[in-house]
Amino acid sequence: MKSVALKAYPRTKVQRSEVTKLRNQGRVPATIYGSKTTPQNLELNDRELTNLLHHSVSENILVDLAVENDARGQRLALLQEVQHHPLSGKVLHVDFHEISPDETVTVQVPVETVGEAVGVKTGGGILEHILHKIKVRCLPKHLPENILIDVSHLEIGKSIHLGDLKAPEGVQILGDKHISVVAVAEPRAEEEAPAAAAAAGDVEMTKEKKVEGEEGATAGKADAKGDAKTEAKAEPKAEKKK
Numbered sequence: 001m002k003s004v005a006l007k008a009y010p011r012t013k014v015q016r017s018e019v020t021k022l023r024n025q026g027r028v029p030a031t032i033y034g035s036k037t038t039p040q041n042l043e044l045n046d047r048e049l050t051n052l053l054h055h056s057v058s059e060n061i062l063v064d065l066a067v068e069n070d071a072r073g074q075r076l077a078l079l080q081e082v083q084h085h086p087l088s089g090k091v092l093h094v095d096f097h098e099i100s101p102d103e104t105v106t107v108q109v110p111v112e113t114v115g116e117a118v119g120v121k122t123g124g125g126i127l128e129h130i131l132h133k134i135k136v137r138c139l140p141k142h143l144p145e146n147i148l149i150d151v152s153h154l155e156i157g158k159s160i161h162l163g164d165l166k167a168p169e170g171v172q173i174l175g176d177k178h179i180s181v182v183a184v185a186e187p188r189a190e191e192e193a194p195a196a197a198a199a200a201g202d203v204e205m206t207k208e209k210k211v212e213g214e215e216g217a218t219a220g221k222a223d224a225k226g227d228a229k230t231e232a233k234a235e236p237k238a239e240k241k242k
Contacts, residue, residue: 001062001140001141001142001143001145002062003062003064003076003140004052004062004063004064005063005066006044006048006049006052006063006065007044007045007048007066007068008030008043008044008065008066008067009042009043009067009068010040010041010043010067010069010070011029011042012041013029013043014041022043023046026045026046026047027044027045027046028043028044028046028049028091028093029041029043029094030044030093030095030096031094031095031096032067032077032095032096033095033098034077034097034098034099036098036100037098040067042096046091053082053091056145057110057145058109058110058146059079059082060078060107060108060109060110060145061078061079062076062078062079063076063078063096064076065077065096065098075098076099076100076101077096077097077098077099078096078097078099078105078107079094079095079096080095080096080097081094081095082094082095099140101140101141102139103139103140104137104138104139105137105138105139105143106135106137107135107136107137107143108133108134109133109134109136109143109144109145109146109147110132110133110146110147111132111133111134111146111147111181112148112149113127113148113149113150113182114148114149114150114152115150115151116151116152117151117152117153117155117184118154118155119154119155119156119157119158120184123155123156123184123187124187125155125186125187126184126185126186126187126188127151127154127182127184130179130180130181130183131181131182134147134162134165135174136171136173136174137171137172137174138171138172139170141170142170142171144168144171149165149181149182151182151184154183154184155184156186157184157185158183159181159182159183160181160182161178161180161181162175162176162178162179162181163177163178
C-alpha cells in the first residue's frame, strides 16, 4: 500500500468542552501511539481527513504524518481506528499507530466479492457473505486495501473457505482455514409459507366463531335470567293495583 501525506498539529485541549469546541472549529482530535514512541495528542483538519477517507477503498490507510514543529519530520503511521458519530457519520476521533517500514503489522482487511455466483444466476440461490473482514499480517508496503474474491463459479451448497483464498504477495492470511467466507445457500421454498399462513388463518377463524357462539349463549342465558327476574317483580305490582 502506498502511503499518503497528511498534515497534523499538536493538541493541548483534552477536556470534553474543549474537544467539542475544537470539532466546531473544523478540527478532528487524534492520538498517535506506537511501541517505540510516547502517545501524543494531535488535531487534524476535518476537510482534509474527510477527503482522504472518501477517496480510500477502506479505512486501512498508511500515512506519512507530518506533525507541525516536530523535529522528527514525517512519521509513518497506520490509520488504526476512526470513530464516527452514530447519526451524522461525522468523524469524531482518529487513532494512528506509528510503525517503521520494516515492522510487520497485523490488520483487519475488508473482503469484497467479484462476479455473480452461478448458483444465484441460474439456480436462484442466495449469496451469503459470512466474513466481511479477515486478519492479515505483512509489512506496511504489502498491506492490501481489501481482499477480492471471485464468486462466479460458486454453485448452490458450495462455500469458499479462508484456506481457499489466495493471499497477495507478501501477505499472510490468518485464522482457521476451514471457516467459510462466502457461500451460496439453497433458495427458500415460497409455497410453504403461504400454506402455513392459510392453515393458521383457518384455525383462528374457527376459534373466533367458537368464542362468539359461547359468548352469544352466555349472553342469551343472562338475558333470560334477567327477563325472568323482571317478570317476577312485575307480577306483584300488578296485583297491588287491583
